[in-house]
Amino acid sequence: MSESTDHATDAAQDGVVTADAHEAAPASTQPPTPVPAADAAPAAEEPAAPVEAAPLEAAPAPSPRPTPRPTPRPTPRPAPAQAAPAADETTTAVIPDENAQTQAALAFGRVDDDGTVFVTEAAGERTVGQFPGVTPAEAISLYVRRFLDLQSKVALFEARLGTAELTAKEIDSTLAKLTDEVAEPAAVGDLDGLRTRVEALRAIAAGRRAELEAERAAAKEIALAARTAIVDAAERLAETDPSKIQWKPAGEELRILLDTWKEAQRSGPRLDRPSEEALWKRFSHARTTFDRERRHFFAELEKQNTGAKATKAGLVAEAERLASSTEWGATAGAYRDLMTEWKGAGRANRKDDDALWSRFRGAQDAFFAARDAANAETDAEYAENLIVKEVVLAEAEALLPVTDLAQAKVTLRNLQDRWESAGKVPRADVQRMEARMRAVETAVRDSEQAKWTRTNPETRARAEGMLAQLESAITGLEADLAKAEAAGNKRKVKDIETDLAARRAWLEQVVKAAEESRG
Incomplete structure (x- = not known):
């Protein structure tokens, strides 16, 4: 029979740990440290309270092992265990209702008569501790529980590696801790298999770490772009022409950019120090430039x-x-x-x-x-003058067309004297009244000129040219009159009608003079 088979047989003869045995473990939060054989005798001088334990069949003494046993540290004697259920003296003590993991772990351990607990590994059998004064099942149960705890830690790490819970730093620290814990633990179970599982996790952890590094690098690139955009926006504000910028909205925008930067620093990915320092230097310079230009602008504005x-x-x-x-x-x-x-x-x-x-x-x-x-007040005073001048103007316009030039000249001079004596008219009527009077004066003057032309052979030829000019002027005035009427400008219509009447009267005189000169 092989050595491992002997160990398995020893473990089977020592019994199986149950939940009852777990409850009987020492109340101390620290697991009991194996007690050296030399201290076993003094410890026996203080016997524990007697317990009713089922008689165990003596396990065969194991053959001497080549591996040295570590010297355990002394520890207080554990509290006496509760009485185990009685069993037949010819059977090995077993603890019912335990799961398969516990049963499998028990196959890798055994307990000596003095309470020393061993675990079987690929390198051989190794002492994990000593628990004297209790049944073999109670002695080994503590170390089985330790193994199951280690196994649970490894299983939990396996499960968490497939999620986004762990950072690269947490992966490394957890893996290092598990590696240390499974190196030579004071536990009973398939430690070689557990170490193999931990080693297998290294490759998975490396892949997950690479994914996290890639995600972190991508997040840094995004964060770098976002913070660069913040800096670019701040620099655009700082470079805006001070004469065109709206300082209050621009200042509020710069404050929001600063708050955004601070929030990215608190909750966003950390950038590498050179990039972060370079961006902050640009951002700080932009803020300084903006503040300087704003102060300068408002100082100049105040001036x-x-x-x-x-x-x-x-x-x-x-x-x-x-x-x-x-x-x-x-x-x-x-x-x-x-x-x-x-x-x-x-x-x-x-x-x-x-x-x-x-x-x-x-x-x-x-x-x-x-x-x-x-x-x-003045216009009210001039209103009576307007009435007088309207009468004078009506008499003057009655001279047209001029039929008796000599009489027309005498009458016009008298009318002009009365016109001047009447005084001023309201401002709104000045232009209209003056234009009408000038038209009469022009007609009389033109009649005199026409008579002179008729008696002057040298100017006779020019009479026909004057006739053409008057006809052209009348045509132009008629066109202007049509436009003024279409525009609804009553004052302009009245002025044009006055000028047009004078031109027509003058035309009649010129025509008459021309006919007389030809006759």
Whole structure:
């Protein structure tokens, strides 16, 4: 029979651990350390409370092993176990209701008469500890549980390797820890198989680590692109023309970019130090440039505002001085000049600018309101003059067409004297009345010129040319009249009709003169 078979037989004769034996284990949280044989006798001087244990059939003494046994550290004697169920003296002690993993682990261990527990490995049999004063089943159960715990750890690591729970660092540390724990554990079970499983996990762990490294590298590339985009956006803001930028929205955008950067630092993938430092240096430089340009812009703006405020304050003072002037024409021109200077003075800050404009506008409105009131009063006085001039104008227009030039000239001179004596008319009627009177004067003058032309042989030839000019002028006036009527411009229509009547009268005189000269 082989050595491993002897070990398996010894383990079978020593019995199987049950849940009861587990409950009988020492209450200490640390597993009992094997007690050296030399200390067994002194420990026996303090006997534990007697327990009723089933008699065990003496296991055959194992043959001496070539491997040395480690010297265990002394430990307090464990508490006495509860009484095991009685068994027939001719049978090996077994613990029922245990799972297959426990039964399989028991096949790799055995217990000596002195409570020393051995485990069988490919390299031979190795002492894992000593648990005197208890049944073999109780002695070996602790070491079986340790093996099952190790096996559970390996199984858990196998399962977690297929998920995204573990980082590369956790994979390495867990694998190193498991390798150390299965090297020479104080446990009973298929340790060689467990080590093989751990070694097999190395290849799987390497593959998973490579996947994680690839994912990490991809995440870093994405993070690098995202943070580069943040820096690029900040640099675009810093490079914007200060005269075109809107500082408040731009400042808020830069603050959001900074918050985004900080959040990426806290929760995003870590970049390599050179890349991160280079990007932060660019970002910090962009922020510094932006802040410097903003301060410079507002300093210049404040300087301009101060100058504009002083200039506009002077304009306001002048406008308020002119507000009481009654020199309507000259002062109205002065206000136009002040408005031109105001537009060219630039802007003060909003509050000052609004206040100054309110004063400037108030002074201007006061002057023009006074002028309008004065004009309205004057127009009311001139209304009677308008009636007189309308009568004079009607008499003057009755001279056309001129049939008696000498009488027409005398009558016109009298009418002109009455016209001047009548005085001014309302402003709205000045142009209309003057145009009609000029038309009459022109017709009389043209009649006189026509008579002179008839008596002057040298100018007779020009009469026909004048006739053509008058006809052309009348045609043009008729076209202008049609346009004015289509546009609904009543005043222009009236003026054109007046001019057209004068030209037609003149034309009749020229035609008559031409006929007389030919006759």
